[in-house]
Amino acid sequence: MARGGDNTMDKLVSLCKRRGFVFRNSDIYGGLEATYDYGPLGVELKNNVKQQWWRDVVTSRADVVGMDAAIFMNSKVWEASGHVQEFHDPLVDCKNCKARYREDHMDMDKPCPACGIKDWTEPRQFNLMLKTHYGPSEDSASIIYLRPETAQGIFVNFLNAQGTARMKLPFGIAQIGKAFRNEITTGNFLFRSREFEQMELEFFVKPDESAEWLDRWVQSRFDWYKSLGVTESKLRLRQHEGDELAHYAADCYDVEYEFPFGWSELEGIADRGTYDLDQHAEHSGKKLTWFDPQNNEHITPAVVESSAGVDRTVLTILADAYHEEEVKGEQRTVLRLHPKLAPTTAAIYPLVNRDGLPEIAANIFDDLKGDFAAFYDAGGSIGRRYRRQDEAGTPFGITVDSDTLEDETVTIRERDSMKQERVPMSQLHDYISDKIR
Numbered sequence: 001m002a003r004g005g006d007n008t009m010d011k012l013v014s015l016c017k018r019r020g021f022v023f024r025n026s027d028i029y030g031g032l033e034a035t036y037d038y039g040p041l042g043v044e045l046k047n048n049v050k051q052q053w054w055r056d057v058v059t060s061r062a063d064v065v066g067m068d069a070a071i072f073m074n075s076k077v078w079e080a081s082g083h084v085q086e087f088h089d090p091l092v093d094c095k096n097c098k099a100r101y102r103e104d105h106m107d108m109d110k111p112c113p114a115c116g117i118k119d120w121t122e123p124r125q126f127n128l129m130l131k132t133h134y135g136p137s138e139d140s141a142s143i144i145y146l147r148p149e150t151a152q153g154i155f156v157n158f159l160n161a162q163g164t165a166r167m168k169l170p171f172g173i174a175q176i177g178k179a180f181r182n183e184i185t186t187g188n189f190l191f192r193s194r195e196f197e198q199m200e201l202e203f204f205v206k207p208d209e210s211a212e213w214l215d216r217w218v219q220s221r222f223d224w225y226k227s228l229g230v231t232e233s234k235l236r237l238r239q240h241e242g243d244e245l246a247h248y249a250a251d252c253y254d255v256e257y258e259f260p261f262g263w264s265e266l267e268g269i270a271d272r273g274t275y276d277l278d279q280h281a282e283h284s285g286k287k288l289t290w291f292d293p294q295n296n297e298h299i300t301p302a303v304v305e306s307s308a309g310v311d312r313t314v315l316t317i318l319a320d321a322y323h324e325e326e327v328k329g330e331q332r333t334v335l336r337l338h339p340k341l342a343p344t345t346a347a348i349y350p351l352v353n354r355d356g357l358p359e360i361a362a363n364i365f366d367d368l369k370g371d372f373a374a375f376y377d378a379g380g381s382i383g384r385r386y387r388r389q390d391e392a393g394t395p396f397g398i399t400v401d402s403d404t405l406e407d408e409t410v411t412i413r414e415r416d417s418m419k420q421e422r423v424p425m426s427q428l429h430d431y432i433s434d435k436i437r
């Protein structure tokens, strides 16, 4: 089976637009670089990814609670976190055509890829935080930043969340939310955009237990991508080299995926030590500690962080699911999405628009829609309907035909194998539930 060749990304972008997964932002005005909109199918896929993460990381665990902090934060947060001083990328300009690049992504001995002339400025540090004015005055005192990560919203709420939820070490606080970075180099579709979403867990532990918890979370997070059906051989873990570590991290692993453009980071899992709580305690003057009743002492917990990108996960899932194959001399494009992530779980097709079949199909739709993402599709030939739903990644197709009138059975077509099976209408719920599990 073909994986789609070298131009898989182009084909994926085109399928995403054609089927309503992802659109270029402000498309009718020529777009806005590095910003994307999710369409009717894309928002379902993205919500399913977030719900799965929330279930697996938060609600199914007794030692993790969730929260939802605002995007705007007091500017002192970003001074304390180190982002004002440290959150830079090295920038170079082409003096001839004014194109800008990240110096660490370029061979400075070569000419500018845009104009072919080699005339670079000296590299300089460029802060990635986006600024805006908060409130009606536009003076320097009103400047605040759009958060470049959701993590700080958790650290500044450490005492609030721990106290109200009565959590004892080790415990985690998790959230999903938007983050913004004025990236110098964008591209590769959803991989690096200026507005994106993160799913972050800050897991607080006794400082001498952080290495052990880092190992556990690294394994657990790696396994999570496998549980979403991502091909195992395209996933790997990579430990950061010393000089690669972020300013706050003592140790860090990336989960990487082999995207069509090469191996790249999907998620980072880091031992941040006590850096964050120490910094906020120092800058705010508040004591950010936990009382350890066993040893009768106040300690500053260390943090193991799992920081995943929602959009990168969506891109991974789409790229991994994209397949092209030949069926009976015809080209078929299919998204082999895990049934628990697919935007539509079951499409219901009346074979013809007469003999009472549309009414029976509509009843099946009504019956399934409360428990599954069901879709009623009566438009066009059955072959065309199958192809549309294959591209949408719908795992089950339910066809209502004249035999249904006789024996109350329907045909279920399984997306990947294309095998067809007769199933009594009364057993559809159980059949689909079993397959999803």
Ligand code: GAP
Pocket (backbone or CB within 6 Å): 148, 149, 150, 151, 181, 183, 190, 191, 192, 193, 194, 195, 196, 197, 198, 200, 265, 266, 267, 268, 305, 307, 308, 309, 310, 311, 312
């Ligand atoms: N709190 C730690 C932190 O933010 P990071 O490695 O800078 O760490 C974590 O970001 C994750 O957020 C990345 O692994 C990636 O999935 C996602 N991410 C970061 N920048 C992104 C961007 N410009 N576009 C899309 N996703 C991004």
